[in-house]
Amino acid sequence: MNAIVVVDKHWAIGCEGKLLFSLPTDMKRFRSLTIGGTVILGRKTLDTFPGGRPLPQRRNIVITHNVDFDREGCEVADSLSAALELTAGTPEDQLWVIGGGSIYTALLPKCRRVFLTMVDAAAEKADTFFPNLDKLPGWSIESASDPVEENGVTYRFIDYINTKL
Numbered sequence: 001m002n003a004i005v006v007v008d009k010h011w012a013i014g015c016e017g018k019l020l021f022s023l024p025t026d027m028k029r030f031r032s033l034t035i036g037g038t039v040i041l042g043r044k045t046l047d048t049f050p051g052g053r054p055l056p057q058r059r060n061i062v063i064t065h066n067v068d069f070d071r072e073g074c075e076v077a078d079s080l081s082a083a084l085e086l087t088a089g090t091p092e093d094q095l096w097v098i099g100g101g102s103i104y105t106a107l108l109p110k111c112r113r114v115f116l117t118m119v120d121a122a123a124e125k126a127d128t129f130f131p132n133l134d135k136l137p138g139w140s141i142e143s144a145s146d147p148v149e150e151n152g153v154t155y156r157f158i159d160y161i162n163t164k165l
């Protein structure tokens with residue numbers, strides 16, 4: 001499976017339940033990569049989407065401890081292993097871990113690639129982070145894009161590969 005994430009220069013991803021940046025070109029890339037596939041997300045990240053609704057044109061698997069959780073258009077898993085069971089038979093490159101922090105951290109060892117968008121700025125405040133792949137054994141950079149400038153920030157698309165899988 002893959003993870004896809006936006007980080008600041010200190011690997012921060014969120015603050016008080018919100019994203020740190022608004023990056024339209026990045027959002028278009030996120031959409032085109034994940035559309036038609038399966039996204040795996042934590043319940044808190046689902047609640048950050050407009051109306052708490054799942055992402056359209058994708059199979060949404062939401063992880064929550066709440067066994068009574070029910071949200072239209074979502075498949076619910078009450079554990080990481082239950083989520084993985086739901087993905088049985090789905091091609092690995094069609095599986096996308098889309099956050100948030102707890103789900104990235106838990107599923108990272110199962111990810112073959114991380115499609116990272118790194119913003120060349122430090123968020124003023126952050127409370128949620130992605131693991132620093134430059135410090136984790138087994139991860140190396142496969143490719144890095146030219147810088148994109150948007151909404152007053154510069155960022156790059158950096159693809160990491162897990163050489164242990």
Ligand SMILES: NC(=O)c1ccc[n+]([C@@H]2O[C@H](COP(=O)([O-])OP(=O)(O)OC[C@H]3O[C@@H](n4cnc5c(N)ncnc54)[C@H](OP(=O)(O)O)[C@@H]3O)[C@@H](O)[C@H]2O)c1
Pocket residue numbers: 004005006007012013014015016017018019020041042043044045046048063064065066077078079080098099100101102103104106128
């Ligand atoms: N920068 C990015 O690319 C990006 C992407 C996505 C999200 N984010 C940000 O990340 C933040 C949210 O991350 P987060 O870590 O607070 O929340 P999260 O990972 O989205 O969701 C956490 C919730 O998932 C459920 N959960 C987690 N592990 C579980 C397990 N092993 N078994 C069963 N349920 C489990 C629990 O739901 P229940 O409480 O319902 O039991 C838990 O409260 C927000 O600020 C969001 O904007 C950033």
